[in-house]
Amino acid sequence: MKRRRAGVTGTPRHAPRVRCAVPATIATLLLTVLGCAEPHVTLAPPVEAEAANWPTLVLPRAGALRPAAPPAEGSTQAARELDEIVALQRSVTAVSDSVLRLHEGDPTSLWTRTAVDLLGVYWTILPDVRIATPARSARLMALLHAATYDAVLATWDAKWAYRRRAPAEASDRVRLRVSDGAVPSYPSEHAAVAAAARAILAANALPGDTARLRALMREAGEARMASGAAYRSDVEAGYALGEAVARRVLQRSATDGADKVWDGVMPTGAYVWQPTPARRVKVPFDALAGTWQTWVIPSGSAFRPPPFPVPGSAAWLASMNELRMLAAGGRTVVQMDRARFWATEAPTARWDLFVEEELARRRWSLPRAARARVWVSIAMYDAFVACWDAKYHYWLARPITVDPSLNTIFSTPPFPSYPSGHSTISNAAAQVMNALFPEKSREWDDLALEASNSRVWSGVHYRFDIEAGETLGATVGKAVVARMQGDGVR
Numbered sequence: 001m002k003r004r005r006a007g008v009t010g011t012p013r014h015a016p017r018v019r020c021a022v023p024a025t026i027a028t029l030l031l032t033v034l035g036c037a038e039p040h041v042t043l044a045p046p047v048e049a050e051a052a053n054w055p056t057l058v059l060p061r062a063g064a065l066r067p068a069a070p071p072a073e074g075s076t077q078a079a080r081e082l083d084e085i086v087a088l089q090r091s092v093t094a095v096s097d098s099v100l101r102l103h104e105g106d107p108t109s110l111w112t113r114t115a116v117d118l119l120g121v122y123w124t125i126l127p128d129v130r131i132a133t134p135a136r137s138a139r140l141m142a143l144l145h146a147a148t149y150d151a152v153l154a155t156w157d158a159k160w161a162y163r164r165r166a167p168a169e170a171s172d173r174v175r176l177r178v179s180d181g182a183v184p185s186y187p188s189e190h191a192a193v194a195a196a197a198r199a200i201l202a203a204n205a206l207p208g209d210t211a212r213l214r215a216l217m218r219e220a221g222e223a224r225m226a227s228g229a230a231y232r233s234d235v236e237a238g239y240a241l242g243e244a245v246a247r248r249v250l251q252r253s254a255t256d257g258a259d260k261v262w263d264g265v266m267p268t269g270a271y272v273w274q275p276t277p278a279r280r281v282k283v284p285f286d287a288l289a290g291t292w293q294t295w296v297i298p299s300g301s302a303f304r305p306p307p308f309p310v311p312g313s314a315a316w317l318a319s320m321n322e323l324r325m326l327a328a329g330g331r332t333v334v335q336m337d338r339a340r341f342w343a344t345e346a347p348t349a350r351w352d353l354f355v356e357e358e359l360a361r362r363r364w365s366l367p368r369a370a371r372a373r374v375w376v377s378i379a380m381y382d383a384f385v386a387c388w389d390a391k392y393h394y395w396l397a398r399p400i401t402v403d404p405s406l407n408t409i410f411s412t413p414p415f416p417s418y419p420s421g422h423s424t425i426s427n428a429a430a431q432v433m434n435a436l437f438p439e440k441s442r443e444w445d446d447l448a449l450e451a452s453n454s455r456v457w458s459g460v461h462y463r464f465d466i467e468a469g470e471t472l473g474a475t476v477g478k479a480v481v482a483r484m485q486g487d488g489v490r
Contacts, residue, residue, distance in 0.1 A: 139253075187235075339457040
């Protein structure tokens with residue numbers, strides 16, 4: 001990918017959209033989603049029944065976990081379940097319209113936002129609790145989207161195997177209160193996605209948050225019944241299917257290397273990473289992340305960039321002079337604003353929300369939208385593994401260590417400098433988004449460039465960190481695009 005270099009006085013092309021503030025605790029997630037001005041994703045035809053034949057990521061095939069047939073229409077059990085739905089819809093304590101809307105449309109969107117908000121909460125307790133480090137955040141989102149994608153395909157297999165009519169279609173006593181009831185109801189895709197997502201998030205959450213995640217999962221099922229879109233047996237089968245898929249994903253994650261403990265041995269010498277102000281975190285984040293199992297690229301070291309410029313060389317001095325000029329008052333107001341926008345330990349969250357915004361506008365079918373999410377997430381995760389391999393291979397000191405007089409916009413992250421993580425994952429994400437949404441490739445490239453430049457504008461990275469990250473990220477992204485386009489989905 002050809003990049004347009006933006007100098008230190010360059011103005012980024014992208015103006016951010018208004019976003020909801022991160023909630024203080026996960027207890028406010030529902031209020032955040034309900035009150036947020038973000039677009040709401042609703043399904044629209046085509047429903048893509050052929051998605052039942054799409055390749056899966058963890059399951060051997062979509063039908064590997066197909067549940068037993070649902071109760072026959074007109075059977076005693078089906079009649080009892082219809083009575084339950086009628087009672088739910090007539091109850092004075094019926095599920096509110098706002099809750100029905102929350103669980104209408106694309107369920108993966110709700111759980112993506114829930115995960116992003118949860119990571120936002122955990123980001124505030126770094127470095128003491130290291131759930132939301134950059135690499136672990138990317139890992140979590142890849143696991144989440146792999147589980148929900150396979151869960152969606154598994155439900156699609158069963159839906160078109162059994163072709164059960166939704167309650168509102170089968171009985172005129174039931175009113176359909178949502179606009180997305182065009183697919184067969186068994187098993188419930190909303191229940192399957194909720195169960196898969198809850199299991200993945202709960203396995204990576206603090207104990208105090210797991211009950212709330214389970215409550216959100218249960219609410220999803222109750223809402224689909226109250227809406228007239230699903231029977232109780234649809235929901236229960238969906239829960240069981242989603243949990244079974246999540247178990248497969250968690251089995252994979254248990255052996256991906258993320259639980260290995262670093263021995264704490266750091267190299268010594270000039271220009272080697274040292275704890276940086278103001279936090280002075282002595283144990284850098286995720287020193288073994290470069291060894292974690294990848295999804296697409298052969299290993300973290302497969303595309304390792306060449307060494308950084310020799311200290312004192314022309315390229316080194318040019319990078320240091322750029323940082324000194326910025327620190328001495330050379331930053332524009334726009335550069336400071338964009339540096340702060342991208343100042344997050346979980347840059348993947350920015351790109352996850354860009355994907356959500358785009359999907360909300362396009363109104364793709366659930367399988368196609370879930371496919372977009374998972375490949376962007378996999379690209380960012382594999383890019384992080386590749387980046388962290390290089391960071392802990394070279395152990396380059398941060399600019400603030402080389403020149404303590406540098407004025408940075410925010411505290412320098414607690415891990416080595418070369419290459420830039422923001423640059424690497426943003427360029428990987430842009431490659432996949434260019435393939436998914438090609439008519440907007442200029443926007444994705446501009447966002448990747450802005451994310452990259454923001455780290456120089458902030459004073460936490462050298463220019464050569466950015467350039468190495470751009471190349472590495474683009475290489476990883478292209479590898480992921482090749483795998484994605486090999487799945488036969490058009």
